[in-house]
Amino acid sequence: VIEDAAQAIGAEYPAQGGARQAGTMSAVGSLSFYPSKNLGAAGDAGxxxxxxxELAARFRIYRQHGMEPRYFHHVVGGNFRIDAIQASILKIKLPHLDGWSAARRKVADVYREEFNARGLTNTLTLPAEPYRERGLTNHHIYHQYVIRTPRRDELQKHLTARGIASAIYYPLGLHEQKCFADLGYRRGDLPETEKAAQETLALPIYPELTREMQQAVVGAIAEFFA
Incomplete structure (x- = not known):
């Protein structure tokens, strides 16, 4: 099993005897350090x-053009090495990651408070926090703050008109992507996936987001549903 933890660095999952971090719950985990991630480099990295x-040794060979030793190629690999500048940037930023994650959770808490104050929690679906009460420090790291509404597209246009950024990250389920057409799936085969793709909208979130900024976002959403 290969675990995709690209957007979940530092997040914890309840496990026997405590907690496991995302990326460590299977034989192989993958992390992304793309600049927009919670721990981001200055360019592409992961x-x-x-x-x-044994697996780790094979990955190192693939990373280095399939060579071991140099100029002796066992497999067709590639140049997948992280360069020293990106590694140095990540080394400096890594000690701050837990603090940034805590700040993101605080931003999420403020969003929930503001949506509650505006009476919007029955109108919108807010992010779930199933492990908040399990005593986990990093029960959520909020790479994104995603709400759901059947009127998603209209709401996004309204926010854009108010100068507020938002994003639709996954407009199609994987089964609807052209590259997987040979698998034979059709629209309607995965209704919950399709519904989520039509309803989800990511709102601004980053550690430095202020309550006043969040109030402006929530106020614009309340205006839309008024």
Missing amino acids: AIICNDD
Whole structure:
């Protein structure tokens, strides 16, 4: 099993004897350090987490043009090395990650408070926090703050007109993507996936977002549903 933890670095999941971090719950985990991620480099970067020495050795060979030793190619690999500048930036930023994650959770708490104050919690679906009460520090790291509404497209146009950014990250389910057409799926085969793709909208979230900024976002949403 390969675990995709690209957007979940630092997030915890309840496990026997405590908690496991995202990316460590399978034989192989993958992390993204793209600049927009919670721990971002200045350019493209990422990492593989592995608990198997043999697999790790194979990954290192693929990373280095399939070579081991140099100029002796066992497989067709590529240049997948992270450069020293990106690694240095990540090394400096890594000690701040837990603090940034805590700040993102605080931003999420403020959003929930403001939506409650505006009476919008029955109109919108807010992000779930199933492990908040399980005693986990990083029960959520809020790479995105995603709400749901059947009027998603109209709401996004309204926010854009008010100068407020939002994003639709996944407008199609994987089964509807052209590259997977050969699998034979049709629209209607995965109704919950399709519904989520039509309803989800990501609102601004980052550690430095102020309550006043969030009040402006929530106020514009309340105006739309008034």
